[in-house]
Amino acid sequence: MRTGSFNGGSALLEEPLSLFIYQKSGQIVPEYSYASVKVADNNSYYYVMCENIDGNYIEKHFAGTDGILYKKGNSADFSYKGEDQTKYVSEYEQKTNKKNEDYSKLIKFLKFVSESSDEEFEEQLPDWLELDPFMTMIAINELIDNQDSFSSQSRNFYLYYNPETQKFTMLAWDFNLAFGRFGGGDRNMPGRVGNQTFQVPGEMPPMDFNMSIQRPEGMANRDINRSIMRPEGMPGRDGNQTFQVPEGIMQGGMQGKNQLNERFFANEKFSQMYQERYDELSKKIYCDGSLLEEIDYIAEVFTEYNKKNNILDQNTYDAEVQKMKDYVNQKRESICD
Numbered sequence: 178m179r180t181g182s183f184n185g186g187s188a189l190l191e192e193p194l195s196l197f198i199y200q201k202s203g204q205i206v207p208e209y210s211y212a213s214v215k216v217a218d219n220n221s222y223y224y225v226m227c228e229n230i231d232g233n234y235i236e237k238h239f240a241g242t243d244g245i246l247y248k249k250g251n252s253a254d255f256s257y258k259g260e261d262q263t264k265y266v267s268e269y270e271q272k273t274n275k276k277n278e279d280y281s282k283l284i285k286f287l288k289f290v291s292e293s294s295d296e297e298f299e300e301q302l303p304d305w306l307e308l309d310p311f312m313t314m315i316a317i318n319e320l321i322d323n324q325d326s327f328s329s330q331s332r333n334f335y336l337y338y339n340p341e342t343q344k345f346t347m348l349a350w351d352f353n354l355a356f357g358r359f360g361g362g363d364r365n366m367p368g369r370v371g372n373q374t375f376q377v378p379g380e381m382p383p384m385d386f387n388m389s390i391q392r393p394e395g396m397a398n399r400d401i402n403r404s405i406m407r408p409e410g411m412p413g414r415d416g417n418q419t420f421q422v423p424e425g426i427m428q429g430g431m432q433g434k435n436q437l438n439e440r441f442f443a444n445e446k447f448s449q450m451y452q453e454r455y456d457e458l459s460k461k462i463y464c465d466g467s468l469l470e471e472i473d474y475i476a477e478v479f480t481e482y483n484k485k486n487n488i489l490d491q492n493t494y495d496a497e498v499q500k501m502k503d504y505v506n507q508k509r510e511s512i513c514d
């Protein structure tokens with residue numbers, strides 16, 4: 178299990194809410210749970226624990242496909258470096274089928290991204306990459322101001338090669354710096370999210386592993402580690418491509434050129450497809466009220482637990498929750514009719 182929250186808010190809402198949005202949008206992302214850890218008489222610490230993306234994860238979501246999962250490192254730019262696969266191992270770590278190191282399909286994909294003509298790129302990219310989850314991942318990252326991601330930093334994703342479809346699927350993970358948290362930022366910074374001033378929840382904390390907590394005042398019991406149903410499809414990006422990035426996402430990122438990202442948004446057809454996806458997703462995420470309901474639910478569960486265990490100052494937690502709700506409400510005002 179991955180423990181998370183480095184630079185997140187003290188209420189630890191960023192990753193769970195990001196995962197909720199992804200799941201609601203029909204995307205494959207890790208399950209999560211809150212946990213508190215206490216050693217001897219020391220204070221408790223509050224964490225978000227996330228499911229590992231590994232062979233078991235692939236078997237759960239791509240049962241029986243026996244493909245290859247690659248974890249993206251921090252320096253990959255989707256460039257082709259020749260046929261010697263040793264040149265790729267530091268940028269793309271093979272996570273499954275390790276006894277048979279195989280970068281051949283990945284190398285062919287990178288060669289296509291780097292060397293195909295514009296016409297070939299437009300015609301053949303759907304033969305190499307599952308476009309729907311790819312576009313959805315980018316759109317959600319922008320809509321939740323997750324700059325520590327594919328578009329901005331060219332990181333925090335996996336590539337899974339599925340031999341049944343003979344395509345790659347991009348899998349997103351690591352959302353603790355979403356909602357404007359990248360670089361330890363504060364949503365109070367003007368222009369942090371587009372031209373709006375969104376507030377960020379606070380700094381970090383701890384809950385018992387996989388516990389189930391009674392909801393207050395007769396409300397139905399609900400396990401914080403539940404699976405969330407995933408409704409259908411979702412979308413979007415701002416036009417004017419040569420890779421124009423909306424909503425505060427940094428162009429190019431600190432990791433340098435991301436050829437897949439730049440070529441995708443330089444293509445008029447793909448840009449239009451993305452814009453439609455972005456527009457659809459923005460309304461689905463922010464306009465039906467479910468995100469605010471999820472914030473309230475998590476806050477209710479935490480508050481009930483905190484009364485008995487005192488792991489975080491409740492006023493601090495409540496202030497963080499309110500900042501997150503303010504962020505969502507400002508998004509709603511700008512997006513929803």
